[in-house]
Amino acid sequence: MANLKKGQPITDISVLIAGKAGDGVLFTGDVLAKILKRQGWEVVTCRDFPSNIRGEATSTVVRASLDRIYSWGDCIDVLLAFDCQAVFKNVQTIARGGVVFCDGEGIGAMPDPLKKGKTFHRFLLRQLAKEKFGQEVYKNMIALGALSYVLDLDTQIIQEIISEMFLKKKGQEIVDKNTQALMLGWAKAGEMIADSECHALDRTTDQGRIVLSGDEAIALGALAAGCRFFAAYPICPASEIWQWLAVYLPHFNGAVVQTEDELAAMNMAIGAAYAGARAMTSTSGPGASLMMEAFSLAGMAEVPVVVAHVQRVGPATGTPTKTEQSDITQWIYGSHGDFPRIVLAPGTVEECFEFTVKAFNLAERYQCPVILMTELDMGQNLRTAREFHFDKISIDRGRLLSQEELLGMDNFKRYEFAADGISPRALPGMKNGLHMVEGNEHNEKGYRDEDPEIRRRMMDKRMKKLQAASKNLIASRVWGDRKAKVGILGTGSTLGAIVEAQGQLARKGIPTKFLQLRTLWPFPVKETEAFLNSCRQVFVVENNFSGQLSRLVKSQVEGCPRFKNILKYSSLPFKPTDISRRIRRAPR
């Protein structure tokens, strides 16, 4: 939310770029995010786009702040619309003092409420682009130029970014044309708006930071962790993980396969992991439903496989391009039979990277499937992050035997009844390691065995691994005032809105603390109990209808206090005020 009191420097700003699918709205937003980041600002984007290639309404919010932010904020300061529909749709969220540019051909005066403290400018971007450059596509760069004028962005940075984007791929001529379009937009905006409408942003240094999506962070984490095989089926909003890896894996002696369906994706990743590769797949709700069958196989056969699940709106096909947290329990309770599984839930881009590295180590160490749960909001939106430290990564392959160790063994048993449940592992092709990997209940050598006693012991052996794992998982994190009596529970990408809501509440004299659950399974019972016991009132914030996280906690923690659920299932991510208002108004 911009503080547009005259004379005060701006510390927070939100820009909404809106149009129709195919207008290049997301592209323009992503470039703006990069410019702001290089100008030293923290950035979060929030895409709102349809499951459609051309024609339907699309928008993206680019929010920037001098403070650390993780959410898309509460209101809009600058709106740049490629059509008027977007203006009417978003009029309520435009803050006092806001500036609106609209390429609305054939529309009369804007309604009165819009004018209150807001200024409206008709900016015929398309027409201008066609006139000056012969192509409508240049409207995006003209738009960026206009925004740069309003926000007083560093044109040097923008020109650098234009060169990076176009020089190698399209040549100097295109770079020049884009630069001209940018300057044209700048000049036109200068003619249109008064100095008082400018939202000039400070320039600070940009050091040790990157800007990327959660999907990209997961992909980079996988690459760094030694993932060399990736099998997946196209699905929104997870495909970016694999598309990114498809570019890089071949350079690291790795491979990507686009499978015929998610049944194949999961089974192929299992085959790869069994062979000895660090293997992964990614998906969203419907794909995860198909993967459930093989998920169980990975648990039974003790194959270390990693799955990234980027949640979208369900059920059924739901709304594939919108965010939700309605698959939280899918991998915790899903599939047939009892078997060990680990579910991690990153809440920041940095965590997407770190938890992915950790996921591969946990999968091999405990020889079980490991799931990374994120959401579209985390997966596809850009956020600034502290740069990643690859030198701190260590690779832990658990009890994977070397050929020398295996040769020194008399009687290798793949499913040995080890004290901690973690048996030695050999790979096909190794000498002296012949064994079976079985989806049927089996004995220590891996051969099918239906003896009840063996079954009982084998079940104990597999499930015991979770006890060992629970000491080595990612602990929950407490944000805010540790002495506060008002507690908030949440997981994943709701973190951004929760943390900002905490700030808003603190300013109103309501201190809060927020428990960010970062490992969802095995459930961190002790940490959660201690947290809940120290609160007088607990709010559970989640992006779904039924309060899945709330129910999960209740099922795991004894004497759970009454929760107040703060739910949002409109397909949009939480705004900080969605949360702070509810907590403020709740009786205490």
Next chain:
Amino acid sequence: MRNKEDYHLEDPAWCRGCGLFGVFDALKRAAAAQDLDPEQTVVVTGIGCHGRLNNCFRAYGFHGLHGRVLPVATGVKLNNPGLLVVGVSGDGDAYSIGLGHFIHAVRRNVGIVYLVVDNRIYGLTQGQFSPTTEMGFVSISSPYGSKEFPIDGPRLALAAGGTFIARGFSGNVAHLAGLFEKAVKHRGFALIEALSPCVTHNKINTYEWFRKNIYLLEDDSGYHPGDKMEAWTRLQDSRRIPIGLIYQEQKPPFEELVLPDVHKPIAREGLGVDVPRLEKIMEKFR
């Protein structure tokens, strides 16, 4: 040189007279003739009576889920292409629940030997009709006769661009073993469908029935497995079932196309963290 018994782990527990005994025998014979290293061989099986093959055939074994043999086998092959990967399925596994995977594995021409043991019935689940069961067949799930037209695996494989399509008969072990030897040498996806009587649940497609209805392509000196139209014609003939190598052609195997280096197995990569390279990649996010 290894002999047949080197591949015999234990006696199988199939019904007396089951066609799978012939399949098992043919596998062992071919393995011995090729002197296959059990430690360099992975047998991936599906669910059905054939799935017990892992318990008796000496090699690395993976017994997964019903219908999912080929994705698992593909995962193994791509990550360690030096291994001989043999997939084994039944007709239900390959042509019903796993049909999608079958077509796509054929299309990709991934270097797997795929043995489909076709008994035209669901044996392990006590005798329901399968996708290869003839119309009208009375079974526990079709008490008034099956109302479905059967499909034919080799025909599907030919239509999907298969590069090695063969059919054998578990009653002719030497011939089936010969097909398996050829399949091992083939570059790409090799399908062998083994017609294999279920002596308990299929009283129609017996050894005798198969013997009456099959003929050896090798006996026909005019038949060349490189002729796709002729292969199609033979497969279309509903009166007589051709046995032998039906069709073969050369196409690059999937692993050679998709892997940066087939001689550097992904599965054996050291997982060192290449910090400077990763840092360079991260620069794109600045």
